[in-house]
Amino acid sequence: MMARTGQDNGPSGGKRGKRPTMVDVAREAGVALRTVSRVVNQDPTVGADYAARVRAAIAALDFQPDERARQLRRGVSGTIGAAVRRIAEANPVLAAIETTARAAGLTLLASSTDDDETREREVVMSMCRRRLDGVIVDPIGDSHSYLKPELDAGTPIVAVDRPMAGVMVDSVMSDNAAGIGMAFRHLVQRGHRRIAYIGDHERVFTGRERAAAFRACLVAHGEPVEGLVYPGNIDRARIAKALETALHGPSPATALVTGNADTTTEVLRCLGERATRLAIVAFDDVPLADLLRPALTVVAQNTAELGGTAVELLRARIADPSRPVQNVTVPVSMIVRGSGELPA
Structure with missing residues (x-):
């Protein structure tokens, strides 16, 4: 007969049942405490008969090893x-x-x-x-x-x-600079020259690196940086203002690169139906990107x-x-x- 190791009176009993210990398992299995420890720690040198007795006692008592003690021993x-x-x-x-x-x-x-x-x-x-x-x-x-x-x-x-x-x-x-270059060249190949960038704040490494890569792309293609690069906090008012300046100035942009998923989401909210008429490549994939019309072209991180x-x-x-x-x-x-x- 299996020995009881404690009493659980349930939520109304006001008393917490005692958890079975390795000592209880050793007593139940009729083996030394060290043998129980070796089985619990998956020592392959324990004899099959002893291991089976210990496992049967563990199952009968619903014994759960004390993970904290094991951690202390193993470091x-x-x-x-x-x-x-x-x-x-x-x-x-x-x-x-x-x-x-x-x-x-x-x-x-x-x-x-x-x-x-x-x-x-x-x-x-x-x-x-x-x-x-x-x-x-x-x-x-x-x-x-x-x-x-x-x-x-x-x-x-x-x-x-x-x-x-x-x-x-x-x-x-991720290779941030390569991704921005990939997006920029993709739009240039579709005939775009005025390409704007809206991204994260440059205090964040990825925001800083992607904005710098975009500026380098503009310079390499002989395009001015002024009026085309808008890094900053991912704030709807800030992004709406950047879009207004980039798309409705004296030399409006015809295409847009967005710097990360959060920025892309806010840009799409601000553009509304206008997003269907503006060429956009986003850095980072975003949920439901394939359901937009047209679906969103992205530079995807692995x-x-x-x-x-x-x-x-x-x-x-x-x-x-x-x-x-x-x-x-x-x-x-x-x-x-x-x-x-x-x-x-």
């Missing part, structure tokens, strides 16, 4: 963190991080930084204090030197989508590779803390759907 938690700009909406890079982490047997804890430097620091430091095995960060702040003590203490950290300033960490990001590579870089850093810092650039691709093919 790892099996848990990694991800601090990303937003998780309250579709985030394909975070989804890829979670998929890759799960395949590697890791649990993911994620939190939003909401594009706020103070919030980012709070989130990342909270994850470090919890002694997670490592942290993946979608950086926002101008400097991450506050992480130097954590890095010196051996906390593995990887930057995704943009690098960190002030510290040397592994990173993975989000699966971005997220997956971030996890693999983190695992490599956990396995070998002394390995050289690695910076990976992931290629982008053009998805032609119609909006970028409208002629001048």
Whole structure:
């Protein structure tokens, strides 16, 4: 007969049942405590008969190993963190991080930084204090030197989508300059000369890099930069004003490149029906892009590779803390759907 290890009186009993321990399992199976520990930790050298008895006792008692104790013994938690700009909406890079982490047997804890430097620091430091095995960060702040003590203490950290300033960490990001060049040339080949750019604020690395790449494209094609480049906060009023200036000035633009998914969404809201008559290439794919008329042509990031590579870089850093810092650039691709093919 199986021994009872405690009493659960339920919500109304006012008493919490005692969880079965490895001592209870050892008593139930009639084996030494060390044997139970070896079975729980999947030691292949345990004899088949002993292993079967322990597993039967575990099932009978509904025993669940104390993960915290196991973590203390092994010195790892099996848990990694991800601090990303937003998780309250579709985030394909975070989804890829979670998929890759799960395949590697890791649990993911994620939190939003909401594009706020103070919030980012709070989130990342909270994850470090919890002694997670490592942290993946979608950086926002101008400097991450506050992480130097954590890095010196051996906390593995990887930057995704943009690098960190002030510290040397592994990173993975898209080829932003190549993507902007791809979008610009695509519109030039359709006869456009006045091409405007509306993007994210240049305090953000990706916003700064994409705006700079667009300016370089204009200069290389002998076009003036004045009146064609509009970086800034992703704010509807700001974007509406930029569109008005770019599309209704003395030399109006006939085509548009948008710098990221959030900017594209606001641009489409501001344009309304006018979007059907304006050639647009967006950096980043957006939900329902193929349902627009014309459907939206985009420079798509390989989000699966971005997220997956971030996890693999983190695992490599956990396995070998002394390995050289690695910076990976992931290629982008053009998805032609119609909006970028409208002629001048």
